[in-house]
Amino acid sequence: MTTHMSAQDRGPELVPLNATFATDFVQILVLVTTANTMREVAAMVAQHVEGKRVRALPYDKIVTYHGKRLPAHMTVAAAGIQPLDHIAVDYDIPGRPS
Amino acid sequence: MALLKREEWQDFVRDVDWSYSYVDPEAIYPEWHSGTGKVPREAWQAWEEGYKVSYPEYVATQREKEAAAYAVKAALQRSANWESLNEGWKSATKMHFGGVALSEYAAVLAELKMARFGLASSWRNMAVFGQLDELRHAAITTFFGHEFIGRDPQYDWTQKAYQTNDWVAISLRNLFDAMMSSANAVDIALQLPLVFETGFTNLQFVALAADALASGDVNFANMISSIQTDEARHSQQGGPTLEILVAHDPVRAQWVVDKAFWASARALAALTGPAMDYYTPLEHRKQSYREFMEEWIIDQFVQTLEQYGLKKPWYWDEFLRGLDVWHHALHLGLWVWRPTIWWRPIAAVSKDERAWLVEKYPNWEKVFGEKWDVIIDNVNSGNVAATLPETLPWLCSTCQLPACNATQSRDGIWRVRDVQLSYDGRIYHFCTKACRQIFWKDRANVNHETLIDRFLTGQVQPMDFGGVLDYMGLTPEVMGDDPDYEAWTKDYVARPVEGIVPRAGS
Numbered sequence: 030m031t032t033h034m035s036a037q038d039r040g041p042e043l044v045p046l047n048a049t050f051a052t053d054f055v056q057i058l059v060l061v062t063t064a065n066t067m068r069e070v071a072a073m074v075a076q077h078v079e080g081k082r083v084r085a086l087p088y089d090k091i092v093t094y095h096g097k098r099l100p101a102h103m104t105v106a107a108a109g110i111q112p113l114d115h116i117a118v119d120y121d122i123p124g125r126p127s
Numbered sequence: 128m129a130l131l132k133r134e135e136w137q138d139f140v141r142d143v144d145w146s147y148s149y150v151d152p153e154a155i156y157p158e159w160h161s162g163t164g165k166v167p168r169e170a171w172q173a174w175e176e177g178y179k180v181s182y183p184e185y186v187a188t189q190r191e192k193e194a195a196a197y198a199v200k201a202a203l204q205r206s207a208n209w210e211s212l213n214e215g216w217k218s219a220t221k222m223h224f225g226g227v228a229l230s231e232y233a234a235v236l237a238e239l240k241m242a243r244f245g246l247a248s249s250w251r252n253m254a255v256f257g258q259l260d261e262l263r264h265a266a267i268t269t270f271f272g273h274e275f276i277g278r279d280p281q282y283d284w285t286q287k288a289y290q291t292n293d294w295v296a297i298s299l300r301n302l303f304d305a306m307m308s309s310a311n312a313v314d315i316a317l318q319l320p321l322v323f324e325t326g327f328t329n330l331q332f333v334a335l336a337a338d339a340l341a342s343g344d345v346n347f348a349n350m351i352s353s354i355q356t357d358e359a360r361h362s363q364q365g366g367p368t369l370e371i372l373v374a375h376d377p378v379r380a381q382w383v384v385d386k387a388f389w390a391s392a393r394a395l396a397a398l399t400g401p402a403m404d405y406y407t408p409l410e411h412r413k414q415s416y417r418e419f420m421e422e423w424i425i426d427q428f429v430q431t432l433e434q435y436g437l438k439k440p441w442y443w444d445e446f447l448r449g450l451d452v453w454h455h456a457l458h459l460g461l462w463v464w465r466p467t468i469w470w471r472p473i474a475a476v477s478k479d480e481r482a483w484l485v486e487k488y489p490n491w492e493k494v495f496g497e498k499w500d501v502i503i504d505n506v507n508s509g510n511v512a513a514t515l516p517e518t519l520p521w522l523c524s525t526c527q528l529p530a531c532n533a534t535q536s537r538d539g540i541w542r543v544r545d546v547q548l549s550y551d552g553r554i555y556h557f558c559t560k561a562c563r564q565i566f567w568k569d570r571a572n573v574n575h576e577t578l579i580d581r582f583l584t585g586q587v588q589p590m591d592f593g594g595v596l597d598y599m600g601l602t603p604e605v606m607g608d609d610p611d612y613e614a615w616t617k618d619y620v621a622r623p624v625e626g627i628v629p630r631a632g633s
Contacts, residue, residue: 054533
């Protein structure tokens with residue numbers, strides 16, 4: 030008998046993403062899991078770039094997916110982000126449209 | 128008895144086409160190798176080479192070229208010429224040797240395909256000389272690079288690079304397999320002699336020869352100039368082929384030419400752009416990459432298009448905008464991912480060098496300045512480790528180069544945008560819209576897997592950056608590093624710094 034488990038029941042699964050951070054010059058590969066929140070995802074993308082090629086700024090970071098800002102507490106699974114999808118991580122700079 | 132002059136006998140003896148009575152012509156010139164398409168077979172009989180040569184003439188000329196190139200090499204071998212060369216320039220040559228030596232060998236196979244499956248005997252005859260040319264180029268490039276292995280192990284990649292799974296090598300194999308190995312004879316003639324050799328080898332062999340001489344590398348200049356004289360001859364297989372194809376199938380002619388020009392432009396932006404605008408010492412630079420592209424490639428390409436009644440490619444504006452971005456971003460990418468390459472890429476962003484870049488490319492500071500400034504501040508803070516990569520750049524599913532082409536937003540900020548395509552149950556990402564369009568139109572073709580694809584399907588083990596380096600065949604004594612950090616960071620020492628990562632343990 031085959032049992033189909035929901036995404037929530039299966040435990041974290043690896044989700045490779047195509048990501049950009051702020052004004053960095055290149056898209057990069059970032060491996061996250063279905064259980065990571067957007068706050069964690071933003072940090073995982075930023076760690077490759079922030080303060081290394083793009084100057085670190087004292088603002089929160091936001092994840093944009095399909096043109097929409099995702100809440101910081103939302104998980105990859107809940108957001109429906111699939112392997113090989115693109116996400117953009119930016120600083121949430123007051124007064125600047127993202 | 129006086130010998131006949133070549134022009135009195137050549138047309139007769141090279142006409143070896145006859146009507147087949149025992150076999151179907153399709154069995155001798157199968158469509159998948161010859162590629163006549165909508166062109167009636169008899170139309171190819173009008174194929175006329177622009178440069179005629181007999182076999183004895185060819186051999187005599189080639190012998191002279193070889194003797195001249197090797198005489199210079201022998202003389203310089205006894206001098207201290209190599210030791211006096213700038214490290215940046217040496218990197219330009221290592222990049223060239225590894226990228227070109229066995230690509231020339233792939234070109235042997237392409238010429239042989241035209242020599243066997245070309246649809247006119249005049250064309251096949253010319254391709255025989257072409258394959259001999261390419262054989263010489265593979266040999267001379269490999270031999271000249273090989274000489275330096277004892278002094279620097281990175282030169283071992285002259286022969287090795289093309290056979291590894293290094294991402295640069297995969298990108299080149301992807302380009303040349305499509306252009307030369309898997310294409311039919313008609314498409315090869317358009318892609319290789321017409322577009323790549325008539326246009327783009329000028330960049331690598333003429334521009335780089337000038338920079339080599341200025342940099343004091345007489346040996347290298349001599350070698351590539353010797354090669355270019357062959358290119359100038361056998362590249363003339365393109366014109367007659369295009370002329371006949373345009374008359375019968377202009378849509379195919381336009382597509383093949385457009386696609387080959389784009390693919391060549393992407394590859395040369397990586398191969399020649401950094402060498403001209405960064406690795407060549409500032410005082411020895413003759414022209415910027417953009418200036419050379421405009422003078423030697425674009426004008427000539429547009430003239431060719433007009434001459435044969437073709438239009439400018441659909442991507443023309445995107446291509447022109449890319450002249451200010453592509454090779455600068457690729458240089459930055461090659462530098463950041465320097466452990467993945469077989470040369471030592473110097474960053475070359477001192478104040479004087481940046482002033483030159485801004486003079487040639489007015490938007491350079493706006494697009495690239497901040498990135499280099501943060502890198503410089505990390506180096507000057509003693510944190511070179513922060514400038515090294517821990518993941519892979521995303522590689523375009525068409526050109527297999529990093530997706531790193533920023534465009535300007537309405538708010539004036541330059542950003543890299545995602546160009547993607549959902550096809551056959553998965554998502555593909557591209558560096559440009561034109562790369563996506565080419566992928567879509569050619570989607571039935573088999574493309575090489577990018578390094579990202581290989582990584583994600585478990586072909587790279589362990590799945591970390593060390594595993595990637597191992598998969599690419601890079602060993603510690605070969606993997607690239609900047610040869611002289613101080614040269615380009617010392618102008619910025621002691622300036623106020625903020626927004627960089629703290630050093631580990633500090």
